[in-house]
Amino acid sequence: MSxxxxxxxxxFIMIIFLITGNQKNDILSIQDAGASMCLSCIGxx
Amino acid sequence: xxxxxxxxxxxxxxxxxxxxxxxxVSTKQxxxxxxxxxxxxxxxxxxxxxxxxxxxxxxVQHFVTQRSLPYTxxxxxxxxxxxxxxxxxxxxxxxxxxxxxxxxIKSVKLSIPHQLSHFRYFILFFLVLLIPLITQExxxxxxxxxxxxxxxxxxxxxxxxxxxxxxxxxxxxxxxxLFIVKIGILVALLGAMTASKRVFCRTLCPLGAxxxxxxxxxxxxxxxxxxxxxxxxxxxxxxxxxxxxxxNPNASTCVRCMKCLECDNVSLDIAGxxxxxxxxxxxxxESNQAKPMAKES
Numbered sequence: 001m002s003x004x005x006x007x008x009x010x011x012f013i014m015i016i017f018l019i020t021g022n023q024k025n026d027i028l029s030i031q032d033a034g035a036s037m038c039l040s041c042i043g044x045x
Numbered sequence: 046x047x048x049x050x051x052x053x054x055x056x057x058x059x060x061x062x063x064x065x066x067x068x069x070v071s072t073k074q075x076x077x078x079x080x081x082x083x084x085x086x087x088x089x090x091x092x093x094x095x096x097x098x099x100x101x102x103x104x105v106q107h108f109v110t111q112r113s114l115p116y117t118x119x120x121x122x123x124x125x126x127x128x129x130x131x132x133x134x135x136x137x138x139x140x141x142x143x144x145x146x147x148x149x150i151k152s153v154k155l156s157i158p159h160q161l162s163h164f165r166y167f168i169l170f171f172l173v174l175l176i177p178l179i180t181q182e183x184x185x186x187x188x189x190x191x192x193x194x195x196x197x198x199x200x201x202x203x204x205x206x207x208x209x210x211x212x213x214x215x216x217x218x219x220x221x222x223l224f225i226v227k228i229g230i231l232v233a234l235l236g237a238m239t240a241s242k243r244v245f246c247r248t249l250c251p252l253g254a255x256x257x258x259x260x261x262x263x264x265x266x267x268x269x270x271x272x273x274x275x276x277x278x279x280x281x282x283x284x285x286x287x288x289x290x291x292x293n294p295n296a297s298t299c300v301r302c303m304k305c306l307e308c309d310n311v312s313l314d315i316a317g318x319x320x321x322x323x324x325x326x327x328x329x330x331e332s333n334q335a336k337p338m339a340k341e342s
Contacts, residue, residue, distance in 0.1 A: 003317065006262060010127050014120040021117030027082045030118065033107040034081035034091040034099030037074070037207075040183045041092040041103070041192035042200050042214065043224035 048303050052135065056142040059087075062097070063139065069094040073205040084118060086125045087138035088252050090189070092196035094203075102173060102252055103192075106183040109174055126259030130266070134246055134253050135285070135300035140191045141246060145285065147238035155240045156287055162247050162298045165254035173251045185251065187223060193231040197224065242285050247298050257297030265301070267294035270310045280305040 021027075063085055066076040076097055084101040091099040101118060108115040125133060134141055172185040186192055201215045201224070237244045246253050260266070269291050280290035283304045288296050290305045305311045 003262070007127065007264070010123055014123050017116040017120035017123070021115070021120065024113070024116065026115060026117035029108070029111075030084065030099055030104050030115070031079065031082035033104055034084075035075060035077035038090070038092040038103060038183070038186055038192075038196070040186040041090050041189065041196040043187070043193065043197045043227040044215065044219045045221045045223050 048306060052302060053142075053145075055136050056139070056145075059137045060139040060142060063089050064093065064095040064097070066095045066097050073207055074209070084121065085137070086122075086133040086256075088140050088189075088191045088250060089138075090186075090192040090195040092192065092200070094196075094199050096195070102189070103183065103186055106173055106177050106185055109177045110181045110183060112178065112181075122255060123259075126256050126263065128264050130260040130263035130295070130301055131253055131256035131297075131299060132265065132301035134250075134256060135302035138246075140194075140250075141243065141300065143194075144238050144243050144245060147235060148242050148285075150239045152239040157241050157244060157247055159287075159298070162257075164248050165250055165257075168249055169251035169254045188227065188230060190227075190231045190234045190245065190249075193227040197227055242287060243300065246300060247286055253300070254297075257299070260295045260297055260299055260301075263295075264316045266314045267299070267301075267305065268312050268314045269294050270312070274310045280308055280311065283307070 069075065075092055075094060080097050081091065081099050083098050084104055085098045086101070088102060089096060089098070089100055091103055101122060104118055105115055108118075168185070172188070176184045201220065204213050204215050206213050234245055234249075241247075267290070271291065274291045276291065278289075281287065284290060285302055285304065286298045286300055288294075288299055290308075290311060294305070294311065303313070306313060
């Protein structure tokens with residue numbers, strides 16, 4: 001039973017995070033970051 | 046087809062699917078479409094010319110340098126971790142596939158002390174979170190060997206003139222110590238991969254460190270029938286991370302490759318309800334005892 005409480009807790013945290021992320025337009029920020037050339041990844045100074 | 050062959054096919058398919066953007070040849074840019082708003086559940090640099098999706102570690106660092114939290118990404122990582130633990134490391138990660146293949150090269154073989162796996166948390170805390178938060182620079186990306194292989198080498202060797210800046214990617218002056226350090230880390234790691242199984246996953250990967258935390262509590266887990274275990278250690282020999290499966294089948298370093306399922310004493314448990322193998326008693330009254338794993342050819 002305690003295992004299911006743990007899953008329920010994680011599920012609750014996920015829902016809170018998804019709602020907060022949606023309010024902060026996380027998806028657009030991820031797309032912007034992913035679509036730009038990361039100079040650190042290429043090793044340019 | 047056995048489970049290990051299926052895993053290899055899935056690894057190659059993942060490599061293909063996550064790298065199927067070919068427009069970079071004409072645009073000389075990374076993919077900028079809507080799929081970049083999704084992260085893959087493994088380490089795959091989004092600056093790789095052919096990458097379709099974003100890298101979760103790169104995105105976490107991007108948010109940390111902006112001094113904000115990637116709520117949606119955290120929810121995604123929790124959902125993957127709580128569902129399958131670190132299964133993506135064993136079944137999907139192209140860098141894991143590279144390590145599996147490099148280990149097949151004949152060379153001196155060395156084992157890695159299990160204590161070194163804690164170093165992943167040091168990398169996660171300092172290089173991915175704390176130092177980028179303070180300096181506002183993505184320090185893990187600067188040193189990431191996967192990024193060097195998938196982004197730095199292709200872009201610098203190709204060196205196209207980028208339409209946005211009307212300049213080549215690498216010019217005199219912008220390739221310095223950092224690039225040499227990156228190449229040094231990659232070369233050292235490629236050498237280490239031939240000597241030790243999954244050396245990067247076990248000692249350096251911050252994403253594996255996150256998913257590994259969920260291994261003990263994930264819906265998908267492994268269990269061992271200790272009553273029938275003969276301690277033959279076949280599972281240890283076959284395990285790609287040298288785990289003693291009978292002692293700790295859900296260790297944080299396990300990549301859930303499922304090779305240990307070849308032993309009848311190890312079973313797959315889904316949410317505590319379903320086990321794919323259970324010791325049964327046959328019609329003749331003989332117990333369905335464990336059979337040792339088949340010898341590796």
